[in-house]
Amino acid sequence: MNSTKKLIKLNEKYEVANNIFMWQFMRVIPAKNDPNNTWFVPLSMELGQKDTLSSKLFVNYLAAVHDGGQRHTFGEATDVLKQFKKFQRKAGKAVAPSEQIVKLEISYNKMQIFKRSYQLYLLSGFLLLVVFFIGIFFRSDQARNRLKWPKRILIAISIITFVYHGIGLGLRWAISGHAPWSNGYEAIVFIGWVTMIAGFLFAKKNQVVLAGAAVLAALMLWVTEMNLMDPEITPLVPVLKSYWLMIHVAIITGSYGFLGLACILGLINLKLYLLQSAKSATLIKLNIQEITHIAEMTMTVGLYMLTIGTFLGGVWANESWGRYWGWDPKETWALVSVLVYAVILHFRLIPGLQGRFLFNALAFWGYSAILFTFFGVNFMLVGLHSYAQGEGLGQFPTWLIYLIAAFAVLTTLAALRNKQIEKKQKEALLNS
Numbered sequence: 001m002n003s004t005k006k007l008i009k010l011n012e013k014y015e016v017a018n019n020i021f022m023w024q025f026m027r028v029i030p031a032k033n034d035p036n037n038t039w040f041v042p043l044s045m046e047l048g049q050k051d052t053l054s055s056k057l058f059v060n061y062l063a064a065v066h067d068g069g070q071r072h073t074f075g076e077a078t079d080v081l082k083q084f085k086k087f088q089r090k091a092g093k094a095v096a097p098s099e100q101i102v103k104l105e106i107s108y109n110k111m112q113i114f115k116r117s118y119q120l121y122l123l124s125g126f127l128l129l130v131v132f133f134i135g136i137f138f139r140s141d142q143a144r145n146r147l148k149w150p151k152r153i154l155i156a157i158s159i160i161t162f163v164y165h166g167i168g169l170g171l172r173w174a175i176s177g178h179a180p181w182s183n184g185y186e187a188i189v190f191i192g193w194v195t196m197i198a199g200f201l202f203a204k205k206n207q208v209v210l211a212g213a214a215v216l217a218a219l220m221l222w223v224t225e226m227n228l229m230d231p232e233i234t235p236l237v238p239v240l241k242s243y244w245l246m247i248h249v250a251i252i253t254g255s256y257g258f259l260g261l262a263c264i265l266g267l268i269n270l271k272l273y274l275l276q277s278a279k280s281a282t283l284i285k286l287n288i289q290e291i292t293h294i295a296e297m298t299m300t301v302g303l304y305m306l307t308i309g310t311f312l313g314g315v316w317a318n319e320s321w322g323r324y325w326g327w328d329p330k331e332t333w334a335l336v337s338v339l340v341y342a343v344i345l346h347f348r349l350i351p352g353l354q355g356r357f358l359f360n361a362l363a364f365w366g367y368s369a370i371l372f373t374f375f376g377v378n379f380m381l382v383g384l385h386s387y388a389q390g391e392g393l394g395q396f397p398t399w400l401i402y403l404i405a406a407f408a409v410l411t412t413l414a415a416l417r418n419k420q421i422e423k424k425q426k427e428a429l430l431n432s
Helices: 002-021 052-071 075-091 099-111 113-137 141-176 184-202 207-224 244-274 281-321 329-349 356-365 367-379 398-431
Strands: none
Touching (some): 052 075, 099 141, 113 184, 141 184, 184 244, 184 367, 244 281, 244 356, 244 367, 356 367
């Protein structure tokens, strides 16, 4: 299987190299009044005698570049290029970007908005977590007063970064002409932004909510900087040219932000369980209770959005493919995710499964269903929703196995510590 995929990859590379030598990537001449907006290679057989003037203009540009290289001046080449670009925008105005959009995209690329956003999110989120833990273990009024202004500054940084992050999404929308969540890269960027919205909505309950949201948003944007996904702004594939892109995708990916916040809050609570001591157990349990309540609310909102988004996806599927449901990998795992979170939220109705520790552990581990729905389906499976991202690799990264093992150890240690503290508290009550 792997040898077959390597052969396919080799053939793709050969096709790319061949197209470069055959000038197939130099389709720079738009056909006038063409309903299909076709662009041709200069002097090609396809173009024929339709537009020899534009071909000569392009050849003149290449000649001017060659002469300019010998004379070390490109003034003539620049003038010819301006004429050629003017022709392109006139003949191919349906698809050719305007000068303003080109300048906007250049500015967007130079700004590196999402890279700087993840750095600021990580800084503010990590420091807010430090402030939160200091507030738990150092309860003096003096310590609280000293932390008041640092906390306000960090919250202000989070707000500014959130606005800056949103500007980046707005610029991609303006440049591409469509909603900026049409591929894997844009979806992760958008999920990170929605995660911050969830953090701000519930931050009044406890400051650690905003800290967790900022850290999670930073991790999401960091993933986009790892070259796993192409950040290129491209036209939409035909199936995505629908108003359902704005509705279905926004709702279902937005749910990942709320569910992700429940996951990170569950992780924070697991750490709090692990840090419990006889002296701090009472205060830590109060914080755990409050954070658990918030995690339950964010999970409920996320589940509603995920369910609604899945149903709307069926409507879009019927319009695009002529059927509401086809057990495509993405559809299947979307349903699995809905069921997973429905089960987690209904555990509170079962007497033996109502404990806060179990809820927090499941809130953390339940997000693995979402991660597989998003990453696993796109990169390990092949389906209608992969849109050329999924290659059916079928490989499970080794580093991910180690990470899962580390989180399993953390969960186990937190469970043992929680039982130990509860046992001591019961013994203290009996002795008293």
